Amino acid sequence: SAVEAAVQDGLESAGPVVWVVSARSDAALAAQAGRLAGFVEARPEVGVGDVALSLAVTRTTGFSHRLAVVGGDRGQLLEGLSAAAAGRVVPGVVTGAGAGGGRVAVVFSGQGSQGVGMGLGLYGVFPVFARAFDEVCAELDGLLPGSLREVIAAGGPELDQTVFAQAGLFAVQVALFRLWSSWGVVPQCVAGHSIGEVTAAYVAGVWDLADACAVVAARGRLMQELPAGGAMAALDASSEQVAELIAGREGVAVAAVNGARQTVISGVESVVDELAGVWRERGGRARRLRVSHAFHSPLMDPVLEGFGRVLEGVTCREPRIPLVSGTPGADVTDPAYWVGHVRDTVRFHDVVEAMRAQGVGVFAELGPDGALSAMADGDAGTWVPALRGGQDEPETALRALAGLYAAGAEVDWAAVTADEGRAVRVGLPTYPFQRQHYWPK
Known part of the structure; x- marks a missing residue:
């Protein structure tokens, strides 16, 4: 009935x-x-x-x-x-x-992992996520050329613009971190890939929200204002092989070392294409990345001075959660670190190795897709992406939480x-003791 x-x-x-x-x-x-x-x-x-x-x-x-x-x-x-x-x-x-022993690192993905509607499925189900997302958007909207939430909902070319892509990733990642924190997930350390490291710095306590949003918005805007062009390519090569490949060439640099044989080059388009072709001729694989600018290359130099002025205007504090950098001994409270961060190589492989050396066995990737998890080397521990592009967000997030739990992380169920809401306690079946009989010898 x-x-x-x-x-x-x-x-x-x-x-x-x-x-x-x-x-x-x-x-x-x-x-x-x-x-x-x-x-x-x-x-x-x-x-x-x-x-x-x-x-x-x-x-x-x-x-x-x-x-x-x-x-x-x-x-x-x-x-x-x-x-x-x-x-x-x-x-x-x-x-x-x-088997993970409870030691969890939270890692935040970089630009390229953004997608239409990212986070909005969680927004409608989890109030903690919604409040955090609204708070970040309220800070960012006055610094961006439009409504961040509307751009995320619409997707398309506007979301792929650097100014919105980086701000959108920051908003979704911060809200994910707040949600998982409310679920009792306490990371041993945090880290990130490019713009993801800016998110990691914020959640670790380096900046307050207003200053973090000022940094994120300025970073994206200044990069966006650079002349279009430049290129990036991912090669199945070690950092040493790529260093030899680009030796003596102007206008190109190693943009990222993501794994033992995962290296990205970035710079002037003609040079990047030529070097990618050389690598293919040697029997390797090279794939052009879909980007509008040559990030982490000499082509970023024109923005460094202006970004430095923005960073001089914000307050940096010692992180409350250990923030693992790819630069050993780096001072993340020094504005110069974050200026160089735009231009320097992303050494994410070194970051993962450093976290593993601290006993981390489980890596929780907070972002709209599993970009970092897909790059993980086979022996680099258990990788659990919070979301997967194109999949139901609430169910995917809970499955990811279940994955952390199964790997040994503590979760506040x-x-x-x-x-x-209206749920009530009910009497459940008792524990099925597996009784064993021991006979005297």
Whole structure:
């Protein structure tokens, strides 16, 4: 009946939810998933939000063997539980044995990862994200040639303009960081790729929001005002091979070292194209990047003086969260560092190695896509992108959170379920102890 349908609708969440289970062994984890599935199937009056809340606040979530089932409705969640109980792999189910040890780095992607509507799916579901996004946009809109939110919603060529691309990434990344912080994710350190390092500096406490927005807006505007042209190309080459390739050439530089064999060159278009051709002739791969300017190259030199004046007008503080730079010993409170940052090589591979040396095993990529995760070398730990371009944002973000949890990170699941509104605690099945008999020898 219509009444029954309305009651059932009230039992479902407005958005995706996560059911989390932990145990001391894989066998106990599977048994617990099976018990929970049977319990939920037998009680259609119990809402999915009730189950999520009860698992978060009445059960231990910190055992080493972990399971998280993410779904938008009862059927999807039950299918995931049943699959976990049977040892099958299905979408929306994340399992792990906490191998990451709980040490998490948060990394922020650079320009090129922006996309139409980025963050707006989260905006409609998570109030913490929405408040942070609105706060950043309110600061930036007076510094930009238009409404940042409208440009993000519309996408197209305007969003790809440097002035809006960098500001948009900053707004989305800051809001993601606030959201994940509200969920109890505490990073050991933070870092970023190009404009992403500016976001990392802000969340670490180097600038307050007004000063960070002034830096972001000026950086994008000054780059945008440079003459169009220049080019960038990604080569499957080591930094040493690229240094030899470009030796003695004017107007070109190593823009980024992203991996052991992932290096980007940047500069005058004719020179970049010629060198990319030489590399292909040697049997390598070279791919032109879709950019309007040659970032991190000598072609950035004309903006440095003006950007330096902007940085002299803001207050830099010591970071409260360790900020890992690709330049060992760099002083991130010195305005000169951020001026050089526009022009110098992005040594992201060195950043990752430095974080791994600190014991970080899990990297949470905050941005609209998995650009940094895609570049990660195979042995560089567990990479978890918060969002994936073109995929449902709330569900993707919760799956990413589940991935962090399965890798050993601590998550405040009670806070995650706080937005369930009318959810109430229900009695759940008890822990399935795996009893063993020991016989005297």
